[in-house]
Amino acid sequence: MSMENRNMNNRNMNNNRMNRTERTERELMDIITKVSFAMDDTRLFLDTHPDCTEAMEYFQKMHRIRHESVKEYTQRFGQIVSYHIDGCDSWDWNSAPLPWHSSKKGGC
Amino acid sequence: MWAYEKRLQYPVDIKTRDPKIAQIIISQYGGPDGEIDASLRYLSQKYTMSNKRVAGLLNDIGTEELAHLEIVGALVQQLTDGLSIDEIKAAGFDKYYVDHTLGIWPQAAGGIFQNACQFQSKGDPITDLFEDLAAEQKARSTYDNILRMVKDPDVCDVIKFLRQREIVHFQRFGEGLRMVQDDLDSRNFYAFNPSFDMK
Numbered sequence: 001m002s003m004e005n006r007n008m009n010n011r012n013m014n015n016n017r018m019n020r021t022e023r024t025e026r027e028l029m030d031i032i033t034k035v036s037f038a039m040d041d042t043r044l045f046l047d048t049h050p051d052c053t054e055a056m057e058y059f060q061k062m063h064r065i066r067h068e069s070v071k072e073y074t075q076r077f078g079q080i081v082s083y084h085i086d087g088c089d090s091w092d093w094n095s096a097p098l099p100w101h102s103s104k105k106g107g108c
Numbered sequence: 109m110w111a112y113e114k115r116l117q118y119p120v121d122i123k124t125r126d127p128k129i130a131q132i133i134i135s136q137y138g139g140p141d142g143e144i145d146a147s148l149r150y151l152s153q154k155y156t157m158s159n160k161r162v163a164g165l166l167n168d169i170g171t172e173e174l175a176h177l178e179i180v181g182a183l184v185q186q187l188t189d190g191l192s193i194d195e196i197k198a199a200g201f202d203k204y205y206v207d208h209t210l211g212i213w214p215q216a217a218g219g220i221f222q223n224a225c226q227f228q229s230k231g232d233p234i235t236d237l238f239e240d241l242a243a244e245q246k247a248r249s250t251y252d253n254i255l256r257m258v259k260d261p262d263v264c265d266v267i268k269f270l271r272q273r274e275i276v277h278f279q280r281f282g283e284g285l286r287m288v289q290d291d292l293d294s295r296n297f298y299a300f301n302p303s304f305d306m307k
Contacts, residue, residue, distance in 0.1 A: 099182075104123070
């Protein structure tokens with residue numbers, strides 16, 4: 001990802017954090033998608049540049065935002081990682097829309 | 109092991125079905141430069157990669173390729189969702205339909221089934237990394253060819269994302285190759301197989 005893209009993503013995320021009004025499921029998933037991708041891309045960069053402190057700091061920053069966003073998403077809309085299921089009474093792992101379906105079919 | 113995360117790496121939301129475009133995009137599901145071959149190639153090569161960091165890179169890229177396989181599958185599914193028999197026949201989708209209905213099956217656009225002979229795991233780090241570099245370029249060319257034929261902006265957007273990842277992976281594999289070569293004698297990188305002859 002280019003530096004401009006990174007800065008743009010950072011700005012969007014900061015805006016999202018300032019407006020603490022309730023985010024919709026789509027907005028929250030959008031943040032998770034972007035921040036996770038930033039980590040996916042930076043992970044590969046760090047694989048071949050393990051001593052780059054700038055990349056490491058960026059990875060940690062994205063990790064913090066992702067952790068918060070996934071936590072909020074899981075609490076409000078359900079699990080996206082099955083290890084996060086806490087053993088409650090009903091099994092709702094497969095009741096949410098499937099990510100590979102289009103929105104007209106009830107997907108994400 | 110792998111833990112599934114219930115989301116796509118890049119969202120796919122197609123509004124207009126198009127079985128003709130689905131038939132060319134399916135090549136990146138199971139074709140010669142498709143995502144399942146990419147994933148199997150890197151996840152198989154990792155075991156005999158001599159440099160530990162590069163073995164980890166193969167594992168990470170091989171994992172991302174599985175996410176790309178899911179994206180391409182979602183594209184094909186959404187482009188064919190709800191087709192009528194008349195639409196199937198008009199688009200020439202009948203030959204696929206007769207065997208798979210609207211199921212997703214790994215094949216090339218020309219109908220040839222996915223086959224492990226479409227990639228190599230040679231057990232020689234330099235040989236394998238050169239194959240990986242070539243594979244990323246070949247997949248990029250396929251995505252370029254797809255982009256020349258697709259008009260739907262919702263489809264183009266996803267294909268452009270996948271194309272971009274081929275370029276990033278090429279760059280990382282180039283760095284991986286350099287790391288492997290740094291472990292070797294620079295006067296003759298090819299004197300022997302570092303994963304077999306150096307034990």
